[in-house]
Amino acid sequence: MGDRANHSQAERAATLAVELRALFSKIKRKLREQGGRNDLTPSQVSVLLRLENDGPAAVSSLARAEGMRPQSMSAIVTSLLEAGLVAGSPDPNDGRQTLISLSRKCEKLLREGRAARQDWLTNTIQKKLSAQEQEKLAAAVDLLTRLVED
Template identity: 65%
Template sequence: MDKRRIDSGDTLSATLAGDLRSIVGRLKRRLREQGTVGDFTPSQVAVLLRLERDGPATVSSLARAEGMRPQSMGTTIAPLEAAGLLAGSPDPDDGRQTLLSLTETCRTYLRKNRAAREDWLCRTIQARLTADEQRHLATAVKLLERLAAD
């Protein structure tokens, strides 16, 4: 952070916002490199994460949530189904619809990817930060949690 740019609370907030956005973006890219994202597109990853977070959904509801046309969503999910990562079952509220959900294979894949990323981050924290810096980071994490709260 450039101390010369900090001359008021508003300027400090703006500087912190820009610095934080940049740093979080770089950290996100580094973490992404540590997992095995395979040949999935960003849209496919978004669908997998949405199904994991929100539970089973129809193609139409996924398309709405992701801002896509249902036909485009069908193209997005077809390879995921073919790879055995998604399974369909009849919608109990509307038998004409199919509810998509994650398979156990997919859940295992997601867990392993997260574990790989967290392992890299843990090793990096231990290697690059002193014990005192790690305590400062713990305090910063609490502040970041407050920023990210709904």
């Protein structure tokens, strides 16, 4: 009977994994809709978030960090420059290089997008879930946190 229980538990875990992935995709899509990413490609978003987290960087450094060729990164950075989302300035340590950083416009868009997503999620939780359901959600968040902790 132990084997049957283990098999049943493994099937349940596999079903939960499929359901969680589908649910997270839907949540991510909803949050993206609320945040207004202005039709940025995933690569552009990744570069902007890297610059936000790591600070200014040269195109070659961004390319290495993103695992792509410098020519491909140059195309991404050029489109971000044209959109006014990043700015270039001379590298104080190496005048031959340009450091790319977020523009004030981009910083504002990132802040506003996060605030919009947070507001939408907060309001949706308040509107759709009772106090008891919010407690269950808090417990689920604790369990999900355990899944991703090392």
